[in-house]
Amino acid sequence: MLFGNTLQLLVGFLFVTSINANSDTERIAKFNRNMNRPWIIKDAIGNPVCPGSHQNEIVYKKNLTKKLGAIKLLSNVGKNSEGVYTFPPGVDYEINGEKVPGDSLVVKLVHMDSDYDSCEAEILHRIGSLRDHGKLWKEANFGSDAEDSPSSSPSGSNSGSDSGSDSVEWLDYGVLVMNKAKGKSLSQYEWWKQLSEPQKKELVEKTLVDIKNKVYDFLKTQQLLYADLNLDNILVETETDSVHGIHSFKEAHLVDFGFPGIFTVRKIPEPEEFDSWFYEQFNFYSADLRKAQNWREFSGTQLVADSESSGAGKRLSNLNHDAGTGGTGQAKKQRQRRRGKLRMIED
Numbered sequence: 001m002l003f004g005n006t007l008q009l010l011v012g013f014l015f016v017t018s019i020n021a022n023s024d025t026e027r028i029a030k031f032n033r034n035m036n037r038p039w040i041i042k043d044a045i046g047n048p049v050c051p052g053s054h055q056n057e058i059v060y061k062k063n064l065t066k067k068l069g070a071i072k073l074l075s076n077v078g079k080n081s082e083g084v085y086t087f088p089p090g091v092d093y094e095i096n097g098e099k100v101p102g103d104s105l106v107v108k109l110v111h112m113d114s115d116y117d118s119c120e121a122e123i124l125h126r127i128g129s130l131r132d133h134g135k136l137w138k139e140a141n142f143g144s145d146a147e148d149s150p151s152s153s154p155s156g157s158n159s160g161s162d163s164g165s166d167s168v169e170w171l172d173y174g175v176l177v178m179n180k181a182k183g184k185s186l187s188q189y190e191w192w193k194q195l196s197e198p199q200k201k202e203l204v205e206k207t208l209v210d211i212k213n214k215v216y217d218f219l220k221t222q223q224l225l226y227a228d229l230n231l232d233n234i235l236v237e238t239e240t241d242s243v244h245g246i247h248s249f250k251e252a253h254l255v256d257f258g259f260p261g262i263f264t265v266r267k268i269p270e271p272e273e274f275d276s277w278f279y280e281q282f283n284f285y286s287a288d289l290r291k292a293q294n295w296r297e298f299s300g301t302q303l304v305a306d307s308e309s310s311g312a313g314k315r316l317s318n319l320n321h322d323a324g325t326g327g328t329g330q331a332k333k334q335r336q337r338r339r340g341k342l343r344m345i346e347d
Ligand SMILES: *[C@@H]1O[C@H](CO)[C@@H](O)[C@H](O)[C@H]1NC(C)=O
Pocket: 063, 064, 065, 066, 137
């Protein structure tokens, strides 16, 4: 029964985070219809079934409080980074005796209040992006103060003036240390607001083609469907022609493999069926942007012309939190290692 209540809460959570207050029931119904395709597996009340669930005790076992407490992690301000932290410049993080540059990593904190919170670790492991995991005992800040460090020590955290510092609560958080993806979500670029409407549209369309291929590849190789197609979860690398001030699309990367965004599937849908699901899903998540820009719904056909020039052929190996180190040789090696890992898991 308790379990059932938790699930109800999670269903509520899905809709609260996916839909803004001005959304209508028709939109929700459309979303539910889109997720109700026979090839998508859901439990009895419509929640995703994700791999690696019910493993919180194992995944979030190692106590990283001391190790992370020694590092003043920075809160990564931005829409797509709730609960995601970065390392201060120049600080390394030790993984298996090896010093890894902190600027190639991000740290995500999870609440461990759902049996599905361990899924993200499993998925990150599968795509070769999980570098460390454990738990962290820290002051709860309930997401209100973005300046707060997750590793603030009990002694040195009395500078806050607003909230009642006498009633500070301490909680155990699950920790996922993962490779940092390159790029930013489009709206995080300072120049995004200055772009003309056609320029914006072109960037979104090219991003969409690349992401569509990556989501389909992920589906085919892992039998997992990435469904949380919010633009905030899509980091875009761009190239800037500084002479003309033109920003062009380079490559897109999905982030946030947490519950409830990943679904398992019964079978791999045909490309046409997948396309129809994909655009319907993206149209749902991009409703506010489309409204603001006066764009029609996205569909497969209007994008065909773009697919040649957009680097859309890039494969699954790029669907991950690629280390932000930029070295192509290293990236290649990492990709090879990752592929080896994928094979090992599939065998
Ligand atoms: C984890 O370590 C910290 C400090 O090293 C300690 O205060 C805390 O009680 C530990 N948590 C558990 C659950 O052992």
